[in-house]
Amino acid sequence: MDRNARDRQLRPSKFLTLTTTEDGRLLLHNSLTGAIAAIAPAQAEQARHFLRSKAADLPRETNLEEQLAEAGFLVPIGTDEDGSAMDQYLAKYGTSHLQLIILPTEQCNFRCVYCYESFSRGAMPSEVQKALKECVARQVNLERLNITWFGGEPLVAADVVVNLQQYFSQHCKRHGIEFSSTLVSNGYLLTPAVADKLLHLGLSHLQITLDGTAAEHNKRRHLMDGGETFEKIMVNLRYLKQRTERVRVTLRHNYDRRNLSHAPEFIELMAREFADDPRFEFVFEPIGKWGGQNDSVLDVYEGKERAATKIHLQRLAKEAGFRNAYQAQVLRPNGFVCYAADPRSFVVGSDGTLYKCTVELDKNERNVVGRLTQDGKLMVDWQKVALWTESNGAWRQNSKCTGCFFLPACFGAICPKEWLDRADVTCPPEKRFIGETLRTIALRSVNDGAQRSGSAAVERGAGASSQTELAGGKLSGRPNS
Ligand code: SF4
Ligand code: SF4
Structure with missing residues (x-):
C-alpha cells in the first residue's frame, strides 16, 4: 500500500x-x-x-x-488518467516490437460456407522466405517478435511454417528477443507429427475452429471435395492435450442463426473432452458477411443480438468448466485494439505483398500497403498505413469515445476497417454487456x-497487468478460420 x-x-x-x-x-x-x-x-x-x-x-x-x-x-x-491512457496507446509507435501475420500459402484444403478468401496464390517461394528472415534479422533494438501463421490454411504449406518458425525461434533465442507465435488453423493437417515439430520449435498458441457437433461442423467446414473433417480434427486436438508443453489452445466456434441452437450441446461435448485442461479455452465469433461468395444466403446476427449471443455463449462455456483467459485478456489496456491499428504490424502475403487487414487482403487498394523487398526491407506507403493506424474515433473531440469508461481497452480502434467504411465503429460486445462479462469471469476465477x-x-481477479498480447487475444476475434 x-x-x-x-x-x-x-x-x-x-x-x-x-x-x-x-x-x-x-x-x-x-x-x-x-x-x-x-x-x-x-x-x-x-x-x-x-x-x-x-x-x-x-x-x-x-x-x-x-x-x-x-x-x-x-x-x-x-x-492524469487520460494522459496515462494515451501513453499506453501511443506505445504502439515504438520500434521495439514487430508483429508479422504470415500467409505461408493462400491455398486452403477446406471450403467453409462463409469463407471470403480468393485462394489466388500458392505457397511462399523460397526467395520470399529468405527475405522474411532478412527482415527480422535487420530489425535493430527488437525486444518482442510476434508471428502469426495465417492463410489460406497455413499447414497446406507446413514446410514453410517449419522452416521460418525454426529460424525465428533460434534468432530470438540468440539475441534475447521475446518470441511468441500463434498458428491459426482449421486443425485438419495438425497431425501428431506436425504438432510435435511445431511445439518443439516453440509454438506458443494455437487457434482451431470447430463449428458444432460432427453433423453441424461437417456441413459448414468441409474439405474442398465436400469430405468430412470433424473426427480428424478431434483426433488431432486429443493428441495436443496429451502433450505437456505450456501451449495455449483456443477452440473457436463461428456461429449464425442456423447453428446457434446446437451450441449448448456442442459446448458440453467439448467440455467433456477439454475443459479440465487449463491450456484450452473456448471463444465464439458471430459469422458476418465478410465478402465471400455465399454472403447473400448467410443468416447472420446483427447489432445488439450479435453481441448478446456472444456474451451468452461465453457464459455457457464458463459454466461448462472452461476458463476464460480471452475475456480477462481483452479487458486489459489495448485488449481490443486490432492489430491493423498497430504501425508495427503487417500481414505478409505468400508473394511478399504487405497488407494491414486480414479481411480486406487484396480486395481493396487501400489495404495493399507495401511489399517485402528481396533483401528484407519493408517498403511501406505510410500514408496508406496511416489510414489504418490513425482511423479510430478516440482522438476526435466529441466522438462517442470521448469520456468512454472503456476507452483504454479499445480506443475506438477495435476495427479500423469498420471505421474506414462508415466513419463509426461498433463497441465491443464485452463493453456493451460489461456487467454480464464480469459476472461470467467471476463465476470461477474470482471465486x-x-x-x-x-x-x-x-x-x-484476472488482468491486473498492463501487458498486452495483441495477436493472441485479437486473432480469436478475427472472422477467419
Ligand atoms: S467501447 Fe465504444 S465508445 Fe468506448 S472507446 Fe470503444 S468504440 Fe469508443
Ligand atoms: S478487426 Fe477490422 S480492421 Fe481488424 S482485421 Fe478484422 S476487419 Fe480488419
Whole structure:
C-alpha cells in the first residue's frame, strides 16, 4: 500500500465499472489498469459508497479505501488518467516490437460456407522466405517478435511454417528477443507429427475452429471435395492435450442463426473432452458477411443480438468448466485494439505483398500497403498505413469515445476497417454487456481467488497487468478460420 494514500484526497477512477453478482458481491473493473476485483457482500455497500462519492465526501483511513486505492479503483485527485491512457496507446509507435501475420500459402484444403478468401496464390517461394528472415534479422533494438501463421490454411504449406518458425525461434533465442507465435488453423493437417515439430520449435498458441457437433461442423467446414473433417480434427486436438508443453489452445466456434441452437450441446461435448485442461479455452465469433461468395444466403446476427449471443455463449462455456483467459485478456489496456491499428504490424502475403487487414487482403487498394523487398526491407506507403493506424474515433473531440469508461481497452480502434467504411465503429460486445462479462469471469476465477485469499476485502481477479498480447487475444476475434 502506498503510505501516502491516507494523506491524499482520492476520487473514483474515470475508467471504473461496478456491477453486482447474484450472491451480492460487488465486481469492479478498471480498463486503464486491467484490474478486476470482487468485494465480499459484507463490504459491498461501503465500497459502493466510496466508489460513487465525490472526493470530498470520502471517509478516510479505512482498510477498504486503502485497498481500493492500491488496486487503482480510487486515485489521488489530480491524477492524469487520460494522459496515462494515451501513453499506453501511443506505445504502439515504438520500434521495439514487430508483429508479422504470415500467409505461408493462400491455398486452403477446406471450403467453409462463409469463407471470403480468393485462394489466388500458392505457397511462399523460397526467395520470399529468405527475405522474411532478412527482415527480422535487420530489425535493430527488437525486444518482442510476434508471428502469426495465417492463410489460406497455413499447414497446406507446413514446410514453410517449419522452416521460418525454426529460424525465428533460434534468432530470438540468440539475441534475447521475446518470441511468441500463434498458428491459426482449421486443425485438419495438425497431425501428431506436425504438432510435435511445431511445439518443439516453440509454438506458443494455437487457434482451431470447430463449428458444432460432427453433423453441424461437417456441413459448414468441409474439405474442398465436400469430405468430412470433424473426427480428424478431434483426433488431432486429443493428441495436443496429451502433450505437456505450456501451449495455449483456443477452440473457436463461428456461429449464425442456423447453428446457434446446437451450441449448448456442442459446448458440453467439448467440455467433456477439454475443459479440465487449463491450456484450452473456448471463444465464439458471430459469422458476418465478410465478402465471400455465399454472403447473400448467410443468416447472420446483427447489432445488439450479435453481441448478446456472444456474451451468452461465453457464459455457457464458463459454466461448462472452461476458463476464460480471452475475456480477462481483452479487458486489459489495448485488449481490443486490432492489430491493423498497430504501425508495427503487417500481414505478409505468400508473394511478399504487405497488407494491414486480414479481411480486406487484396480486395481493396487501400489495404495493399507495401511489399517485402528481396533483401528484407519493408517498403511501406505510410500514408496508406496511416489510414489504418490513425482511423479510430478516440482522438476526435466529441466522438462517442470521448469520456468512454472503456476507452483504454479499445480506443475506438477495435476495427479500423469498420471505421474506414462508415466513419463509426461498433463497441465491443464485452463493453456493451460489461456487467454480464464480469459476472461470467467471476463465476470461477474470482471465486477461486476468494477461497485462496480468505478474508481479503478486495479479491484481485484476472488482468491486473498492463501487458498486452495483441495477436493472441485479437486473432480469436478475427472472422477467419
Ligand atoms: S468504440 Fe465504444 S467501447 Fe470503444 S472507446 Fe469508443 S465508445 Fe468506448
Ligand atoms: S478487426 Fe477490422 S480492421 Fe481488424 S482485421 Fe478484422 S476487419 Fe480488419
